[in-house]
Amino acid sequence: MKIFCLGLSHHGTEIGLRERFAVEERKLPATLEVLRSQAGLGEVVLVSTCNRVEVYGSANNLEVASRACVEILQKMAGAKAKFYQREEDEGARHLFRLVSGLDSMVVGETEILGQVKTAYATALDGGLTGPTLNRLFQQSFRVAKQVRTETGITRGAVSVGSVAVELAEKIFGDLKSCRVLLLGAGQAGGRVARSLRSRGVRGLILSNRTYQRAAELAEELGGMALHFNHWRNVLNDVDIVISSTAAHGRLLSAKELAYMREARKDRPLFLIDLAVPRDFDPALNHLEGVFLHDIDSLQAMAGQGLAERRREVVQCEQLIAAQVEEFLGWLWQRPASLPSENLVSL
Numbered sequence: 001m002k003i004f005c006l007g008l009s010h011h012g013t014e015i016g017l018r019e020r021f022a023v024e025e026r027k028l029p030a031t032l033e034v035l036r037s038q039a040g041l042g043e044v045v046l047v048s049t050c051n052r053v054e055v056y057g058s059a060n061n062l063e064v065a066s067r068a069c070v071e072i073l074q075k076m077a078g079a080k081a082k083f084y085q086r087e088e089d090e091g092a093r094h095l096f097r098l099v100s101g102l103d104s105m106v107v108g109e110t111e112i113l114g115q116v117k118t119a120y121a122t123a124l125d126g127g128l129t130g131p132t133l134n135r136l137f138q139q140s141f142r143v144a145k146q147v148r149t150e151t152g153i154t155r156g157a158v159s160v161g162s163v164a165v166e167l168a169e170k171i172f173g174d175l176k177s178c179r180v181l182l183l184g185a186g187q188a189g190g191r192v193a194r195s196l197r198s199r200g201v202r203g204l205i206l207s208n209r210t211y212q213r214a215a216e217l218a219e220e221l222g223g224m225a226l227h228f229n230h231w232r233n234v235l236n237d238v239d240i241v242i243s244s245t246a247a248h249g250r251l252l253s254a255k256e257l258a259y260m261r262e263a264r265k266d267r268p269l270f271l272i273d274l275a276v277p278r279d280f281d282p283a284l285n286h287l288e289g290v291f292l293h294d295i296d297s298l299q300a301m302a303g304q305g306l307a308e309r310r311r312e313v314v315q316c317e318q319l320i321a322a323q324v325e326e327f328l329g330w331l332w333q334r335p336a337s338l339p340s341e342n343l344v345s346l
Contacts, residue, residue, distance in 0.1 A: 001042050001132055003331070004062045005091040006069060006083045007054030010105055013081060015050075020077040023048040028119075031076070032128050039068035043133040045123040049115050051105060056095065058132045062087055092136060092327050096320045099144040101153060108153040108309045113144050135330060143323045150319065151312045156305030160188070161195030163301045164272050164293075168196060168240060171270050171291055178239040179203035182223075183231060183251065185213040188274045188295075189244035190221075196240065197221055205238065207231040209245070236263045244274040254283035261287065272298070 008021060023031050028046060036044045041057040048054075053073070059065035066085055074080050086094045094103070099116050101108040120137045123129050129137075148154055157163040165175075172178050178201045182193045185208040197204060204223030208214035211227055218225040226234065235241070235257075243251060257269075271292040273280045278294055285292040 001058040001060060002062050002088060003058050003091050003132060003136060004066055004085060004087045005054055005056050005094050006066050006085040007052055008081050008083055009052035017079060017081055018053065020079045021053045021073060021081060023053065028122050029126050032123055032126060035069055035072060036128055038072055039065050041065055043130045044128050045120050045133055045137065047116055047119040056133060089324055089328050093320060093324045095136065095140045096143045096323055099140045100147040100316055100320065102313060102316055106158055107306065110154060117141065136327065139323065139327055143320060147316050147319055151315045153309055153312045153316055156308040158302050158305040158309060160298045160302055161192045163298045164192045165195045165199050167293065168270055171268055172239060176200040176202055179237060180240045180242065181231060181234060181238040182206045183241065183243040183279065184208055184245035185217045186244045189242050190217060192242050192272060193221060205234055236260060239267065240270045240272065242272045242274065243279040245279055247279055250281050251279040252284065253281045254287060257284055257290065258287055
């Protein structure tokens with residue numbers, strides 16, 4: 001049996017087409033059965049995420065099996081697409097790079113590892129894997145752990161939201177005692193609010209010119225909605241303010257905040273201005289205890305974090321190359337029949 005991977009991803013397939021080929025979680029077991037039985041596969045795993053759809057299989061005749069898989073997937077999707085294909089060592093290398101975060105839109109992200117583990121577990125539970133894919137996927141999980149342990153591929157903030165969280169933690173330490181005010185209910189502000197929420201901020205107040213939109217987002221994030229003409233009333237009660245409105249003119253001036261600072265005493269205030277034009281007066285950053293960052297400064301920091309991760313890619317590739325050699329050594333020397341191996345958790 002030889003191994004192969006075929007798929008389509010964000011690298012060359014636009015999102016509308018990826019949506020057509022995506023396989024719902026509830027349909028995954030049935031789709032796996034169809035692929036194995038109709039494509040002549042000995043073993044099969046199907047990974048379906050928002051960024052990719054990939055089939056990993058083992059077969060005696062890779063050309064026939066891969067062609068059949070493409071036909072099955074295109075029939076299910078009701079569309080045609082150009083699939084990439086990786087065989088043997090390149091198939092193993094692709095999977096090892098994938099779970100290590102090297103093939104993701106954001107280099108070093110860890111979400112894909114969990115998604116691949118779930119996909120493998122589904123195939124394993126359905127009896128659709130055997131010695132070859134069990135070894136391949138279990139080794140890939142060990143590779144991911146090694147890459148994350150021995151390199152800095154996951155270090156550094158690489159999104160505006162993660163940068164904002166890192167800055168907030170430097171200012172306040174534990175964020176569980178912090179309260180956040182979100183001005184505007186746009187996507188950018190919402191993402192930063194979610195990032196802070198995930199780190200345990202205890203209070204979230206949302207204010208938008210359209211109150212209904214603030215109420216909807218407050219319900220989603222577990223916060224409290226506030227009419228837009230009242231947000232200044234809570235400014236002294238919050239620690240972090242995220243603003244992403246389409247206001248004409250500044251929402252908050254240095255003079256206005258300087259007057260309010262006495263009521264805050266020594267409590268710092270972190271202002272995150274994601275709006276263009278900016279909502280906050282740049283002079284606010286000169287006030288004692290006030291930390292102001294706009295979208296340019298946050299994106300610059302995110303770029304630095306991404307550059308740091310990219311510098312680690314060479315070392316990651318070296319580790320992966322050694323692991324590919326180890327897997328191929330096993331693949332080419334293994335006995336004709338081997339017992340299945342158990343799922344490895346990290």
